[in-house]
Amino acid sequence: AQTVTQSQPEMSVQEAETVTLSCTYDTSESDYYLFWYKQPPSRQMILVIRQEAYKQQNATENRFSVNFQKAAKSFSLKISDSQLGDAAMYFCAVESYQLIWGAGTKLIIKP
Amino acid sequence: DTGVSQNPRHKITKRGQNVTFRCDPISEHNRLYWYRQTLGQGPEFLTYFQNEAQLEKSRLLSDRFSAERPKGSFSTLEIQRTEQGDSAMYLCASSLAPRGGSVYGYTFGSGTRLTVV
Secondary structure (H helix, E strand, O other): OEEEEOOOOOOEEEEEEEEEEEEEEEOOOOOOEEEEEEEOOOOOOOEEEEEEEOOOOOOOOOOOEEEEEOOOOOEEEEEOOOOOOHHHEEEEEEEEEOOOEEEOEEEEEEO | OOOOOEEOOOOEEEOOOEHHHHHHEOOOOEEEEEEOOOOOOOOOEEEEEEOOOEEEEEEOOOEEEEEOOOOOEEEEEEEEOOOHHHHHHEEEEEEEEOOOEEEEEEEOOOEEEEEEE
């Protein structure tokens, strides 16, 4: 069975600083995809970044980047130059035959 | 195409009543997913369709739940004899198969928040 663990229920960061959200997962599949999604309060789920497990290069998307450690089954999200609009729940998800989600990390941005 | 659309946004119903939600996916997407999300949790998979075929159903989807996608376009999720435990946000997402969607991943709707009183 696939599992996704986000060990940080809540994180806070000063505006303009950098924050890293952790995610570990377990899967027996060799081919899978990993995602970070953002869910602002009362708003829809938005894709932040996507990583194919067969790619060694870490995905980046503007201020968002991942540290993908396949052997350790770790997929952390780094947000640089944090902005007030980054405040949201962040979910890590893994998909091989089904998309499995972590419980989420609430990110608070302090002005 | 304005993305994935879900209706209604909110639904309050009395226990024991039936409710139906609708999802209109992105037209080019061939896969459509239903998830349930309770407060403070990540989404839980319910079921998904590839075109009009329902390919997988979660054990969470009891016999009170039924989903359809009759023409491979919009989908409906019906809950019969609602219970208070059904109160949750019901999310719909679409993607372009085979897996992981396009480089844009899954596209989610805004969800339907169900409250059973």
